[in-house]
Amino acid sequence: MTRSPIITVSRGRFSSTATQVLEQVRTARLASRDEIAAATGLSIATVGRTAALLVERGLLRERPDLARPGVTGRPGVPVEIDADGYLVIGVHIGRRIATVALGDLTGRVLASTTVRRPLGADPDLVQLSREAATLLGSCPGRVPLAAGLVAPWREIDLLPREREAELHDLTGLPARTGDHISAVAAAEFLHRRQGRSEAGGLTLYLYARDTFGWSVAVDRGVQTDVTRAASLTHFPTGADVPCSCGRTGCLAAAVDVLPDAARARILGATAGSVRDMLSPDQVVLVGQAFTGDPALRDVIVEAYAASTALADPVPVSFTRFGSDIQAISACTVALGPVLDDPLACVELTGVAAACRRPVA
Structure with missing residues (x-):
């Protein structure tokens, strides 16, 4: 089945509770459980259970040092995206230059490199995957969750679904493709909407x-x-x-x-x-x-x-x-599988047990 060319950048109430909590925290940057419940319409009990699970899996982290004065108990303890454990791999293919980047779960680019490519030539995803592996060496301890591939597909006469499957095979990660200009718009929107x-x-x-x-x-x-x-x-x-x-x-x-x-x-x-x-x-x-x-x-x-x-x-x-927009847009598309189902994405990496953290 061919995926819609539309890029969903905010899933809202039509998504899983884990996605709703994670997206609300990404938007607010820092939010307590009661604030998340008020913004999403989920019950405080549901938010509490979901946030605890996301903290345990290393997707969120608690910030008791930033709790509101006078507030006691876990519902008032804010959480934020844990930007130190996981990352995504973004690949942007332009007509003359390809960009490979690593991004954290907030959408921030951690490292990137560019490779010149002959005009009209097929992209060498094997080489670009090697570039990604080299970049991963500069981020020890971080675990990749997903990969994204962005290109002006019509201009370079390539089929995104075929390249998506190839990237998945090369990286072993859930992969997502996006049109170049739509991906740029998605990146701009997400970063402008934060906060x-x-x-x-x-x-x-x-x-x-x-x-x-x-x-x-x-x-x-x-x-x-x-x-x-x-x-x-x-x-x-x-x-x-x-x-x-x-x-x-x-x-x-x-x-x-x-x-x-x-x-x-x-x-x-x-x-x-x-x-x-x-x-x-x-x-x-x-x-x-x-x-x-x-x-x-x-x-x-x-x-x-x-x-x-x-x-x-x-x-x-x-x-x-x-x-930086090419690197950021590719990493934004790579976040798609994570935001679609964050807990399943962690489990699919096969490293969930190593990354789980006890909830204090």
């Missing part, structure tokens, strides 16, 4: 680097999904630049050859046009074509504002990740 519990409506993410496209995160409060990515490679810009498709003015062709200021204006105008088509609640610009030169950000924002025809202002911002 906030409110629903975010519809957020438009535009990506520009070697590939061009957009994706949206639809946050309904109880579950958040990132939709299938749409390409902007041949989006018409009006520029007098020939494209390999036989037309002139396609976005990728124009960005590739125009001077910096002209390129910035075209990127901003494209963002404004896509904003008008989708009418999102906010817009986030991602990828080195948007972020590579901070001096041009004002030009991009001005062109964005000048091109939009809708009356209601929509805030626009730039990714905080810069050149």
Whole structure:
């Protein structure tokens, strides 16, 4: 059965109790059992049992030193993601460069490396798995739980399901694939939402680097999904630049050859046009074509504002990740199997018994 191209980044009440507790702690960064119960609607008894099990398995850790003053008993003791025991392996395949990264369960990248790859060549997952093994040597004591593989699949003409199976065979880990632009949007959404519990409506993410496209995160409060990515490679810009498709003015062709200021204006105008088509609640610009030169950000924002025809202002911002976004997005996709069923994922590694910790 073919998996939906949608990336679920927040599972909410439609998931297991373990997932709900883990996701709530990831969102809040630090939460007591009574706060988790209030946010999820689960009973305090259910939260208490589930949190104790997640602590025992090494997915959460208690922080009695950060308990609220005057609060006694375990329900008032906060827990946080245990970022020291487990990790995930993320692989990002670009048209010219592949990135291999290790990330902890908060989504933070611990280590990464890049490998140049010939344009048009098949990705060498055997080599990339060896790179991952080398990185694991720099994180002694940590146990990998899952692997993620991200790529602009249509642009490089590969089938993600086949590569997902190959990565699973090479690593022995639950593996997950994601479209490059959707994965970038998922990473941006998860990191922006940490520490906030409110629903975010519809957020438009535009990506520009070697590939061009957009994706949206639809946050309904109880579950958040990132939709299938749409390409902007041949989006018409009006520029007098020939494209390999036989037309002139396609976005990728124009960005590739125009001077910096002209390129910035075209990127901003494209963002404004896509904003008008989708009418999102906010817009986030991602990828080195948007972020590579901070001096041009004002030009991009001005062109964005000048091109939009809708009356209601929509805030626009730039990714905080810069050149790290490829590693972070791959690790975000790798977290998918863990968040789907954290306890089962730990058991599947075959190391659960060694990682279990007694509950004080």
